[in-house]
Amino acid sequence: MNEQHDAGEACEPEFSAGHPARPDADLAGARGGHTHDHGLQGAGSATAKHRRKLVLVLAITLTVFVVQLIGAFVSNSLSLLADAGHMLTDATGVAIALIASLIAGVAATSKRTFGYLRVEVLAALVNGIVLGVIAVVILVQAISRFGSEVEVQSVPMLVAAVIGAVANLASLLILRSGQKESLNVRGAYLEVLGDLLGSVAVIIAGVIILFTGWNAVDQIASILIAVLIFPRAISLLSDVVDVLLEASPKNIDVDVARAHMEAVPGVDEVHDLHAWTITSGVPAFSAHVTVSDSAWSERGYHAILDEVRACLHEHFDTEHVTLQLEPRSHETSGEHVHA
Known part of the structure; x- marks a missing residue:
């Protein structure tokens, strides 16, 4: 979804020219002869789309790591060694993302119905x-150097x-376009951004030492690098936890989605509604949709199902949708356990 929509905004009652009815395979058996592919087989993850960029960044990062490591030992600079360690962490993170994107492309099986998409997460x-961990180690080493x-x-x-x-x-320019689509690309982007700021801190510290001889600024720069790294680690972990806990994607407001669906003619109620993220760039959506008996008989559930799916696709950019339609007369008694 590119923008949040007002909860009261109704979906179009029929398909517009830009959103014609489609004989989607996702109709979950609503029409005979259709497959039950929900778009996951062969669907590339967000990281896979930017694999070449990650390879290029990995090569650059490893090269700079070697340069900075040698420079740190020659200059005896803790801040430069910290920056080199961060570069190595960047390289490791990018390598993990690349390996994970390859594994995530393995086809789903009957035992792993979503395949290995969560490997990226x-x-x-x-x-x-x-x-x-790197941030903590740098901080401890910097503090231990004071007084010596x-x-x-x-x-x-x-x-x-x-x-x-x-x-x-x-590297930042290379990763800029992909960091909004993939957690792993975003992780690499944030690490490189921190490295850039860390390199700037080392440059400033080097200039101060060159003109004043105040070596303690090297430890101060090291602490600054640690402070730059830690919040980014927390931010990345927070996003990962949201995915693992199957929280609603940030671009999907479940209450707004329900309002859109219930605005479709014939839909009486939407319940047991869930939205979650399988992996970066692959959101999923499921719901029970109660249809009035008159609409069920007059319009047919095919038309209503197509219309609700088109509504979700148009407003929330969601492709992997599983909907269970039932007429009002078929609704079982008792409260719904989920939203």
């Missing part, structure tokens, strides 16, 4: 945890930091 979980005399060579420190900053900026 688990990869993002590992990435977020590692990112948080550590000489930092500013020139090699600056050279390595500038190379890292340029490479990170290039």
Whole structure:
């Protein structure tokens, strides 16, 4: 869904020219001879769409990691070593995302009906945890250095930091378009962004050491890098937890979706309504739809089903939809357990 819609906004009573009735396979057996494919077989995940970009970023990140690691040992800079460690974390995260996107493409089976799409989410979980651990380690090392005399060579420190900053900026531009579609691409994007800010902090620290000889600024820059990393780890983990807990996607307001569906002529009530995310870019939606007996007999459930599905697709950009239609006279007694 590109924008939130007013709950009172009704769906069009019939298909518009831009949304004609389609003999979708998703009609769940409503018409004889149709398959029951809900769009998951062969459907590429959001990460898979940007696989080439991730490969390019991985190559850049590994190269810069080696440069910064050498620079850190030559210059004796903790902040540069911290930035190099963060680069290694970035490379690991991108590698995990790439491997996960390949595994996620494995076809679904009778035992794993959604295939391995959730592997990408688990990869993002590992990435977020590692990112948080790195932040804590950097912080502890920086604090332990205070009070000790550590000489930092500013020139090699600056050279390595500038190379890292340029490479990170290039990686950001590569990942920019994909970070809104995939958790793993977003994770890589946020890590590279943090690396860029970290490289800037190292550059500033190097310039200060070069002109003033105040080596303690190196530890301060290290702490700043840790502070930059940690909130991003929390943000990524928060998104992953939402997916694993099957929270409603951020772009779908369930109450608004119910209002749209109930605005379809013939629909009396929508209950047991659920919206969740299978993996990045693959939302899912299910609901029980109660139809008036007169509409059931006059319009037929095929037309109503098509119309409700078109409504969800138009307003909420949801393809994987499972709907159970039932006439009012068939409704069982008792309260609905779900929303």
